Amino acid sequence: MVIKTAEFVKSSQKWQDCPEPNLPEYAFIGRSNVGKSSLINAMMNHKDLAKTSQTPGKTQLINHFLVNENWYLTDLPGYGYAKVSKRIRKDFEKLITNYILNRRNLVNLFVLIDIRHNPQKIDMEFIEWCGESGIPFSIVFTKADKMKPNAAKDNVEKYKEELLKTWADLPEIYVTSAEKKEGGDLILNFIQKTNEFLTNNKVNFNE
Ligand code: GTP
Ligand code: MG
DSSP: OOOOOEEEEEEESSGGGSOOSOSOEEEEEEBTTSSHHHHHHHHHTOTTSSOOOSSSOOOOSEEEEEETTTEEEEEOOOBOOTTSOHHHHHHHHHHHHHHHHHOTTEEEEEEEEETTSOOOHHHHHHHHHHHHHTOOEEEEEEOGGGSOHHHHHHHHHHHHHHHHTTOSSOOOEEEOBTTTTBSHHHHHHHHHHHHHHHHHTTOOTTO
16 A cells, blocks of 8 residues: 555544444554554655654553545554553553443454564554454464564464464464664555455444
8 A cells, every 4th residue: 555645633541532434444553662653654654743752651542543535544542551550551452442342443453463472462462352342353463573584473473372262263464664664664554455345345333
């Protein structure tokens, strides 16, 4: 997909404040600092469309970007940020889960995972929750540039093995690097194909 335009629309504190749900929407979710905002910028070919930071907990609101004037890309706050109080963490979790469960134009969730780590409980639990809640999702490994290709491959395999303990089929898996601008094109291809499918089948989110 060629990105002709990518514009920031608004930041919302809750799903009820998000833009009119009249276009297909794709959201990035994952642990704080995993690289959600960076990957959005890399895919949009824009240095600072989404705000990034070395300190976890940068994105605290639901941020909507309108792409090519016909679909939304959403940057969500990270989950599992340890350095805030339990109460605040719970509030964030609620904001995220309410958005996911109620946003009727949400077509697919991209669950981002740092490729350097072994399968983490918090990510597996989140993926489990997506499955139980019937939320379509894909897995996106981030920061691939920080590992040697073979070690990265091994970690992806470990993840697949872990997933196959509970899932009959594996979801779509993408390996990316925002730093090197790699892998985002495959995600965009998927989004383009899905958008075409929705148009051909006259899917209308207002109904
Ligand atoms: P929150 O908004 O806090 O939840 O974080 P986030 O998931 O949006 O992460 P963000 O994009 O802000 O990136 C966090 C840090 O990781 C920044 O210092 C980025 O520069 C770095 N980073 C993100 N993606 C990559 C990548 O592909 N490669 C490398 N080397 N660093 C990355
Ligand atoms: Mg962010």
